[in-house]
Amino acid sequence: MIHVVHHPAYVTPAPARSTYRWNKNGLIRDLLLAHGDRIAWHEPETTPRVWLEAVHDEDYVAEVLEARVPREKERRIGFPVTPLVAARAAIVPNGTWVAACLALEHGFAANTAGGSHHALATTGAGYCVFNDLAVAAVRMVEEGRADRVLVVDCDVHQGDGTAALLAGRPEIATYSIHAAKNFPVRKACSTIDVALPDGVDDDGYLDALDSTLVPLLDEMRPDLILYQAGVDPFVDDRLGRLSLTLEGLERRERLVAGLAIARGVPLASTVGGGYGDDALAIAERHVAAILTLGEAFGTQDGAGA
Numbered sequence: 001m002i003h004v005v006h007h008p009a010y011v012t013p014a015p016a017r018s019t020y021r022w023n024k025n026g027l028i029r030d031l032l033l034a035h036g037d038r039i040a041w042h043e044p045e046t047t048p049r050v051w052l053e054a055v056h057d058e059d060y061v062a063e064v065l066e067a068r069v070p071r072e073k074e075r076r077i078g079f080p081v082t083p084l085v086a087a088r089a090a091i092v093p094n095g096t097w098v099a100a101c102l103a104l105e106h107g108f109a110a111n112t113a114g115g116s117h118h119a120l121a122t123t124g125a126g127y128c129v130f131n132d133l134a135v136a137a138v139r140m141v142e143e144g145r146a147d148r149v150l151v152v153d154c155d156v157h158q159g160d161g162t163a164a165l166l167a168g169r170p171e172i173a174t175y176s177i178h179a180a181k182n183f184p185v186r187k188a189c190s191t192i193d194v195a196l197p198d199g200v201d202d203d204g205y206l207d208a209l210d211s212t213l214v215p216l217l218d219e220m221r222p223d224l225i226l227y228q229a230g231v232d233p234f235v236d237d238r239l240g241r242l243s244l245t246l247e248g249l250e251r252r253e254r255l256v257a258g259l260a261i262a263r264g265v266p267l268a269s270t271v272g273g274g275y276g277d278d279a280l281a282i283a284e285r286h287v288a289a290i291l292t293l294g295e296a297f298g299t300q301d302g303a304g305a
């Protein structure tokens, strides 16, 4: 079984003035539903406000939850924070936390949203409202469920918000492999940043990932990985700059899963970025990531737990 966390509120109609494609999460759900009894579904609750305030400024949390985010911040986010968008944003971090808890139990679990790695303490940015990765990482440590959490961010954009929000926490490390010239212009400082030149292909990407992630894993020895599995390094992605093929993305998931499995580290995945006009094709890439990761861990534990 592959443990998948989903909430109906993830599927939100697009607010006006949005450049983000909102039908992605519904298509991901539908594609996973087609896999029937291979998937065990879990529904998260609304994230407790104090969890959000553990990483975000309490004024910003209030602005979002009350759907009164200033226009300047909404422009930075890329869409208006309507009551529906706010309700969704308040659930997604709990979804990543539920996925992390399920991963501790079963080896792997996936949230069908999240990976909102650009969200900062006082504002959202780049289609991200609350930083679910930072919220979940801090929560898992504070609850004593994990001693050392590593956030592995393979989205083509740097995980600047995650790096900034989690800096100075010795129990949590951040890793980001991204296109150097891509958004955000001003990068934050992750524990390890791997900035790639434009056009890197499958082999170049996988070599860079393997040679930089392995030493970090062996030095830090995390007992939980939160994975931002953005599919925007894909060659035809509208906002990417890299040249990974579908096979390259699949090899990436097998590499990340294999490194975690070999060290006995549970892994919870989030969706992350993936952009273009063909929403179904993008959703298929995200679902392929979830299934590839789930199959790798499922093969490992044999019992299919």
Ligand SMILES: [Zn+2]
Pocket: 155, 156, 157, 230, 232, 272, 273, 274
């Ligand atoms: Zn991205």
